[in-house]
Amino acid sequence: MRIRHSAEQDLDRMMEIYSGARKFMAEHGNPHQWGPTNWPPEELIRNDIKSGNSYVCLNDAGNVIGTFYFIQGKDIEPTYRDISEGAWLDDSPYGVVHRIASDGSERGIGTFCINWAFEQCGHLRIDTHGDNHTMQELLRNLGFIHCGTIHVEEDNYPRLAFEKTNHKSLR
Secondary structure (H helix, E strand, C coil), X not given: CEEEECCHHHHHHHXXXXXXHHHHHHHCCCCCCCCCCCCCCHHHHHHHHHHCCEEEEECCCCCEEXXXXXXXXXXXXXXXXCCECCCCCCCCCEEEEEEEEECCCCCCHHHHHHXXXXXXXXXXXXXXXXXXXXXXXXXXXXXXXEEEEECCCCCCCCEEEEEEECCHHHC
16 A cells, blocks of 8 residues: 545545445444535545645555545644643644545555554644544554544534654653
């Protein structure tokens, strides 16, 4: 597998993957994270591509099998400024992964994408819906620590906030 920036010609495939992810989540006890709002909207994905923060995961044959948003910097995610029921581990610049989804055609797509993002910055934050047990298990298996709860603009469901840092004194 490999990662590259998404391009406009990937949009239809990315939207197919998101549609499949919504169906998978609903079938696995998580109908509220993306389902009711048909999240993410195509216009947002177009903007992600234009901003250069959208990525696709390709299999060995070069087919798009996963997609995600990744950005890094200092205080880059406004919804992460207010965390309740805990605290972030590290206030240094960080990377954020959002809107990660795979087509399920191969095992380990999510792991590959998240590990790639962590390798880019060494400090990663990610959040997920309380009903998304698949993502929670993946994050814990990858060494992420549950830090508290954040809230997003697109719905009223709180999100579990996770963080992983390679700063040795904070591990």
